[in-house]
Amino acid sequence: MTPIHEDEHLLVLHKPSGLLSVPGRGPDKQDCLASRVQAVYPEALVVHRLDQDTSGLLVMARGIEAQRRMSRLFETRQVHKRYVAVVAGQPEQTQQHEPSDAEGWRTIDGAILLDWERRPLHIVHPDGKHARSRWRALQSSSTATMVELEPVTGRTHQLRVHMQSIGHPMLGDALYAPAPVRALCPRLMLHAQSLAFAHPFTNVPMDFSAPTDWTAHAPYGHFTEEPAMSFEAFKQQALAEGFDEVLERSWEPNTVLDTHTHPFGVKARVTAGQMWLTQTDASGKSQKRYLTTGDEFTVAREEPHAEQYGPEGATYWVARKN
Incomplete structure (x- = not known):
């Protein structure tokens, strides 16, 4: 937001x-x-x-x-x-x-x-x-x-x-x-x-x-929705970007993962539920982001980050780059 x-x-x-x-x-x-x-x-x-x-x-x-x-x-x-x-x-x-x-x-x-x-x-x-x-x-x-x-x-x-x-x-x-x-x-x-x-x-x-594109004439406004992405489309996109494997992960409700790092890079897309991702840059400054269905995020190799999952847990597709 x-x-x-x-x-x-x-x-x-x-x-x-x-x-x-x-x-x-x-x-x-x-x-x-x-x-x-x-x-x-x-x-x-x-x-x-x-x-x-x-x-x-x-x-x-x-x-x-x-x-x-x-x-x-x-x-x-x-x-x-x-x-x-x-x-x-x-x-x-x-x-x-x-x-x-x-x-x-x-x-x-x-x-x-x-x-x-x-x-x-x-x-x-x-x-x-x-x-x-x-x-x-x-x-x-x-x-x-x-x-x-x-x-x-x-x-x-x-x-x-x-x-x-x-x-x-x-x-x-x-x-x-x-x-x-x-x-x-x-x-x-x-x-x-x-x-x-x-x-x-x-x-x-x-x-x-914050102006709108509305009008008094039908259809009154343009309400476009982002087309739903399939797992296969996400996989092909990630592989084309150099990621090595793509899989689906799910986390239980209210799970908290304290600050940690991965020996691989990550690109992920949330497909259900909600989570908060806290990332810390090289200067030590952290930012907490709210993510829900359709949101994507990346985590670099060895980048410190923390994860917190909402009351519904979360499911996401994740691509890894070794």
């Missing part, structure tokens, strides 16, 4: 859709952005979250004081966040009666309440907590509209609930979109695209952007 920005106080990261921000309940929900980051940066602390199905920019603090200062910026609304989403229909037409400013922004005011009987769903309800969102259309088609969104408050599922409340749920939304709208995309079409604030220690303006 490589930060897009790193300094002694802050980390700014890009969270993929489908990954939890923090651990959930149960052993199957422990993999999350926070734990992956903390495997490399043990001092990193959570400041805010994104929904599991939302992608985009997220900031973590390095240490208690940085967390306190950054949290204060969020609480006092000094962090400016912008999202992009693709929603069903044409909200500009259905919301013509709502006034807009010179830049096309309209406001949704709707108190949000947890629907206890259908949790984790939330609804707009007068008994809920005050919530306000701003939105404007960026591009429209006959079936959908790409909108820019700004949450003025920060309630759970706020942007999803507010757009659904005016009749324009987000494409791919498994919670708030009806089945035909949900089926239009393989993921929730909501992305935290920009984040701006004054650095909590230096007061220097910080402005980060």
